[in-house]
Amino acid sequence: MGSPSTSTIEVLNSVTDGKKYITSEELQKHNKPNDLWISIQGKVYNVTEWSKQHPGGDTPLLNLSGQDATDAFIAFHPGTAWANLPNLFTGYHLSDYHVSEVSKDYRKLASEFSKSGMFDKKGHGVIYSLSFVSLLLSATVYGVLYSSSFWVHMLSGALLGLAWMQIAYLGHDAGHYQMMSTRGWNKFAGIFIGNCITGISIAWWKWTHNAHHIACNSLDYDPDLQHLPMLAVSNKLFTSLTSVFYGRQLTFNPLARFFISYQHYTYYPIMAVARVNLYLQTVLLLLSKRKVPDKVANILGTLIFWTWFPLLVSCLPNWGERVAFVLVSFCVTGIQHVQFTLNHFAASVYVGPPKGNDWFEKQTAGTIDISCSSWMDWFFGGLQFQLEHHLFPRLPRCHLRSISPIVRELCKKHGLPYVSLSFYDANVTTLKTLRTAALQARDVTNMNPQNLVWEAFNTHG
Structure with a gap:
């Protein structure tokens, strides 16, 4: 465990509630395999050794190292996992911990699903x-x-x-x-x-x-x-x-x-x-x-x-x-x-x-649902509701269709994309994306200035 910097000490001296604090900037310095810290709900945890035995492997922890990972932790872990955290607590809290409005709604929704037992009801x-x-x-x-x-x-x-x-x-x-x-x-x-x-x-x-x-x-x-x-x-x-x-x-x-x-x-x-x-x-x-x-x-x-x-x-x-x-x-x-x-x-x-603090936003931006009739759910294995699955990966597939309207409304509330295309339209959109990149690849030898124009008008993402 590294020693707090001068700026951290100043933060520690400024608090009056008896807790020890570090800033998000200080947390970001602990982002290496041999010095790996994350924050969950404002508490800072040293997961350096835990990453070696983490059931999900060390890659997720390394990707979110030095950041707040609350939403990702909630998404992937059952309630029993919280019992493991006290053993990893560094004693520090984040002095600038902040929860966005969309994260508040996401955590509330995850809590409601958990209380209703949806994560345990697997259906037939x-x-x-x-x-x-x-x-x-x-x-x-x-x-x-x-x-x-x-x-x-x-x-x-x-x-x-x-x-x-x-x-x-x-x-x-x-x-x-x-x-x-x-x-x-x-x-x-x-x-x-x-x-x-x-x-x-x-x-x-x-x-x-x-x-x-x-x-x-x-x-x-x-x-x-x-x-x-x-x-x-x-x-x-x-x-x-x-x-x-x-x-x-x-x-x-x-x-x-x-x-x-x-x-x-x-x-x-x-x-x-x-x-x-x-x-x-x-x-x-x-x-x-x-x-x-x-x-x-x-x-x-x-x-x-x-x-x-x-x-x-x-x-x-x-x-x-x-x-x-x-x-x-x-x-x-x-x-x-x-x-x-x-x-x-x-x-x-x-x-x-x-980034741990835009978990919900990144999932909505990077995911496309495939719309189909309920009788086709067997064919797609539930994964046509890809956004719903990404937001709640522990949720059995039998519930994904029922939560789809809820997720759609949450995206609408926060001005985030909820893209759902037919199988045909999704194929057409994908082919257009591949064609755009293909044409850019043919012109890649002329990076200046023509590809800068491509970048300005045709960049995907």
């Missing part, structure tokens, strides 16, 4: 989803093993892709501890349905997804927007930003320029095979020296997938059908990859770390 969606997934997987295996028809085999591949889509939603629920009743069972469910059935590590997903939630649509902090050399949603990525998440430069080189220049044409083909990248990212993480929670279980689960899936494919009569089966399953699942990108690619972006 999990049972329905598991039953549906079991039916799809059974039909897939039956079609492969007991039919000699090419078209039945292709239908089986499509059913497997649909099953993977539904499993991804269940894995998402488990990763947010929404699926099962206890943390342990959620962890087991995440590894079983994530690693074993889809081949995508739940540890990798948590690592990236937690960072995405905290730094929603930050070009250098949010890994969900860092897809160079294949895709770029903003010309700000043309400056070869450094990814804070990956710890490397996002190089915009001639190869990236070529791919980006045509990304509005290649977007759907890329999404169709995006699953290959997820497999690669899983392998890279599990084989890395990085500390991975439940690493052995994640590796074993992934090996189970790479045992049953190749065996199933090998049961098809020839290599042509095997390749076609895999491609069909990937293409169907690609619909989901499109859906996930629609929620953020066309929203506002920014460069720099997230």
Whole structure:
């Protein structure tokens, strides 16, 4: 724990209530892995050691280090988590602690949801989803093993892709501890349905997804927007930003320029095979020296997938059908990859770390909902209400539609965007965003003065 500066001492001497105070400026100096402080409701906590065992990983704490993180803490933690804070208290309070009007309303809303028990009422969606997934997987295996028809085999591949889509939603629920009743069972469910059935590590997903939630649509902090050399949603990525998440430069080189220049044409083909990248990212993480929670279980689960899936494919009569089966399953699942990108690619972006004091504002600016009829909720897994999920990530999906009007009114009250587009319009908006960046990439060699005009009139975000 560092020693207060002269300015801090002056603050300490000026108070008369017996409490010790530091300023937000002093708090900001404690923003390194070996000196990591945050503030929650005006109290300052030293989370340097805690970050090493934090269930959500150290990335969220590092991204909000040296700041007030009250709204993010409320969003991601149940009431029981507050009991851990006294052990981390530094003894200091923030002398200039301030709560905005929108944060007051957000915290009040979160408290009301908690008191009503909404965070614990999971509904019966999990049972329905598991039953549906079991039916799809059974039909897939039956079609492969007991039919000699090419078209039945292709239908089986499509059913497997649909099953993977539904499993991804269940894995998402488990990763947010929404699926099962206890943390342990959620962890087991995440590894079983994530690693074993889809081949995508739940540890990798948590690592990236937690960072995405905290730094929603930050070009250098949010890994969900860092897809160079294949895709770029903003010309700000043309400056070869450094990814804070990956710890490397996002190089915009001639190869990236070529791919980006045509990304509005290649977007759907890329999404169709995006699953290959997820497999690669899983392998890279599990084989890395990085500390991975439940690493052995994640590796074993992934090996189970790479045992049953190749065996199933090998049961098809020839290599042509095997390749076609895999491609069909990937293409169907690609619909989901499109859906996930629609929620953020066309929203506002920014460069720099997230700010704890504009949590609500950043989520509304960086998130787009997909409007659909209630009978389609199963298809989108509840994530068409992306803003509602970002604001209340612990809320089971069965409640997202019911709170949507409340969130809309809160945004209207504070003059914040609430963007909800049809699936078609969201696709069109995303393609326009990609096309704008593509045209800018073609002109990137003439940064002065023409790209300054682009920056002034076409900057996205």
